[in-house]
Amino acid sequence: MNKTKLCYLNVMPFLLVVSIFFGVYTSEAADVPDPRTIYLTWIDDPSTTIIVHYHDYASNRTETKLDFRRKGRAQWLTKTGISVRHPYTGDASTIVPPEPLRLVHTVHLTGLWPDTDYEFRFSESGKIYRFRSMPGNLDETEVRVALGGDLYHIRSEMQNTMRRVAERDPHFVVIGGDWAYADGLEERLWKWDHLWEDWMEYMYDSEGRLIPIIAVIGNHETIGSYRSTREYSPYFYTYFAFPAEGYGAIDFGTYLSVIALDTEHSNPPITGSDFQTLWLEQALDQRNEINHIIASHHLTAYPSHRDKDGARETRIRRHWHPLFEQYDVGLVFENHDHTYHRTHYIREGNINPWGIKYLGAGNWGTRTRDVWNPHTTWYLEEAFGTVYKPGIDEDPINPHPLTGQSANPENARHFYLLKVRENDITVESINGNGEVFHSFTHPSRHMRADAQRIPLSTGDNLPGMPSSYVLFQNYPNPFNRVTVIRYGIPDRSNVRIAIHNLEGKKIKLLLNEEKEGGYHHVVWQTDVSSGIYYYTIEATSLVDPPDRFTKRRKMILLK
Ligand SMILES: [Fe+2]
Numbered sequence: 330m331n332k333t334k335l336c337y338l339n340v341m342p343f344l345l346v347v348s349i350f351f352g353v354y355t356s357e358a359a360d361v362p363d364p365r366t367i368y369l370t371w372i373d374d375p376s377t378t379i380i381v382h383y384h385d386y387a388s389n390r391t392e393t394k395l396d397f398r399r400k401g402r403a404q405w406l407t408k409t410g411i412s413v414r415h416p417y418t419g420d421a422s423t424i425v426p427p428e429p430l431r432l433v434h435t436v437h438l439t440g441l442w443p444d445t446d447y448e449f450r451f452s453e454s455g456k457i458y459r460f461r462s463m464p465g466n467l468d469e470t471e472v473r474v475a476l477g478g479d480l481y482h483i484r485s486e487m488q489n490t491m492r493r494v495a496e497r498d499p500h501f502v503v504i505g506g507d508w509a510y511a512d513g514l515e516e517r518l519w520k521w522d523h524l525w526e527d528w529m530e531y532m533y534d535s536e537g538r539l540i541p542i543i544a545v546i547g548n549h550e551t552i553g554s555y556r557s558t559r560e561y562s563p564y565f566y567t568y569f570a571f572p573a574e575g576y577g578a579i580d581f582g583t584y585l586s587v588i589a590l591d592t593e594h595s596n597p598p599i600t601g602s603d604f605q606t607l608w609l610e611q612a613l614d615q616r617n618e619i620n621h622i623i624a625s626h627h628l629t630a631y632p633s634h635r636d637k638d639g640a641r642e643t644r645i646r647r648h649w650h651p652l653f654e655q656y657d658v659g660l661v662f663e664n665h666d667h668t669y670h671r672t673h674y675i676r677e678g679n680i681n682p683w684g685i686k687y688l689g690a691g692n693w694g695t696r697t698r699d700v701w702n703p704h705t706t707w708y709l710e711e712a713f714g715t716v717y718k719p720g721i722d723e724d725p726i727n728p729h730p731l732t733g734q735s736a737n738p739e740n741a742r743h744f745y746l747l748k749v750r751e752n753d754i755t756v757e758s759i760n761g762n763g764e765v766f767h768s769f770t771h772p773s774r775h776m777r778a779d780a781q782r783i784p785l786s787t788g789d790n791l792p793g794m795p796s797s798y799v800l801f802q803n804y805p806n807p808f809n810r811v812t813v814i815r816y817g818i819p820d821r822s823n824v825r826i827a828i829h830n831l832e833g834k835k836i837k838l839l840l841n842e843e844k845e846g847g848y849h850h851v852v853w854q855t856d857v858s859s860g861i862y863y864y865t866i867e868a869t870s871l872v873d874p875p876d877r878f879t880k881r882r883k884m885i886l887l888k
Pocket residue numbers: 507547548549627664665666
């Protein structure tokens with residue numbers, strides 16, 4: 330062997346190492362793929378901040394950083410963040426072959442302009458992703474919020490609902506728990522991977538911007554479903570910066586607060602003196618000025634499939650519902666039943682227009698279940714599922730004709746779309762075909778507080794004395810089964826209030842009595858069919874000189 334050859338052999342390993350090193354280095358600089366999973370959430374003001382989460386599947390990014398800029402600006406700003414190890418990858422992986430280490434990155438962008446488009450990227454040659462900061466107020470706009478839960482039993486159904494949600498162009502979505510049905514387990518990591526893959530495929534608004542998420546925890550995020558600490562929900566707490574305790578509130582200016590609650594999956598039982606309930610009371614007390622407060626939790630306070638008297642359901646009603654009433658959290662979104670239901674407005678265990686409406690119950694992509702017949706379940710305004718089972722108030726000897734019949738499964742697959750405006754929220758129920766099958770309008774807390782000065786349950790005399798006769802618009806309107814008609818009379822009068830249908834036929838004489846001067850109301854609770862109805866007041870004064878007043882108003886009954 331000559332000397333030259335020997336020398337060459339000696340340096341070969343070194344050259345090989347150098348060339349591999351430079352090869353990797355140069356290809357890394359040019360070709361590191363974008364993260365496969367990228368999604369957005371908030372921990373604070375959504376009009377000026379955002380959280381970008383991204384997952385690095387091959388540990389080829391040790392640094393957490395991205396470039397971002399206001400759309401239209403030339404200069405990129407670089408923001409760094411933090412990363413955590415994925416709980417079941419790298420040396421924590423026990424499956425064969427083991428999952429390479431993944432990192433879950435979090436970058437907190439702050440100082441944003443409200444209601445403004447932003448761009449971000451992970452490398453100079455990488456794709457540009459976009460989002461829009463939330464408006465700081467609702468002066469000239471409405472905010473659309475999509476809500477659903479219970480996503481991944483059937484992947485094609487999950488994907489379909491994602492498409493339906495995205496085509497409604499929401500500003501953000503609230504997912505009410507039971508995301509991937511991974512139960513916190515390592516061997517079901519693939520289910521989360523599918524979910525994120527589909528999220529990256531579908532969840533963009535009409536302008537191609539990523540749709541942010543507010544996350545709520547469910548039993549299928551948790552090993553053992555119901556635990557008192559976070560360590561049994563490893564995916565949930567690794568994937569989402571919010572809610573860091575399993576519960577929390579996000580405030581959108583003063584127009585909307587979204588409260589995420591944990592129905593005992595990673596927090597202690599709801600006893601009333603548990604941290605979460607104490608926090609809830611304080612959080613609501615601090616939000617008196619907010620126009621709209623909505624809440625989302627996974628288990629149902631008022632189920633349409635499961636047992637209403639289950640221990641956890643009962644605790645939610647006992648300890649959270651009174652707070653919802655006290656602070657007028659008018660709309661509560663619940664999940665877990667894999668059905669569709671809307672309750673009546675419920676207050677103190679009764680139907681009452683000033684109460685809380687529960688909207689459920691988690692069927693984004695799950696197998697649909699049967700439901701209580703709403704005609705024989707006092708609190709259900711509507712319910713859809715596979716078939717109707719006997720309602721909880723149903724007489725077994727004399728069953729309701731719908732019991733045992735199909736319960737309109739097409740509408741059981743659903744999500745809600747809220748259109749939030751200054752004074753009200755329009756709530757649309759949308760099925761898997763993308764059709765709006767129900768819609769109603771819920772007034773803001775301030776509007777309800779004004780209307781609510783009229784006590785419903787105890788007597789009907791109100792403070793104040795009208796200077797002339799008046800018939801107010803009924804509330805709510807449109808309504809389903811129950812509405813309130815208010816009127817005022819300046820002095821003692823005979824008062825008749827009657828309901829007529831569109832053809833002028835009298836449906837009901839609601840009131841025919843002598844009343845003292847003042848403001849009064851009557852409640853109309855009915856089972857007549859949907860349509861337009863009129864209510865007419867005829868009041869004749871019993872003082873001298875006699876005075877007579879008649880007035881007719883229109884109302885809409887929607888079922
Ligand atoms: Fe569930």
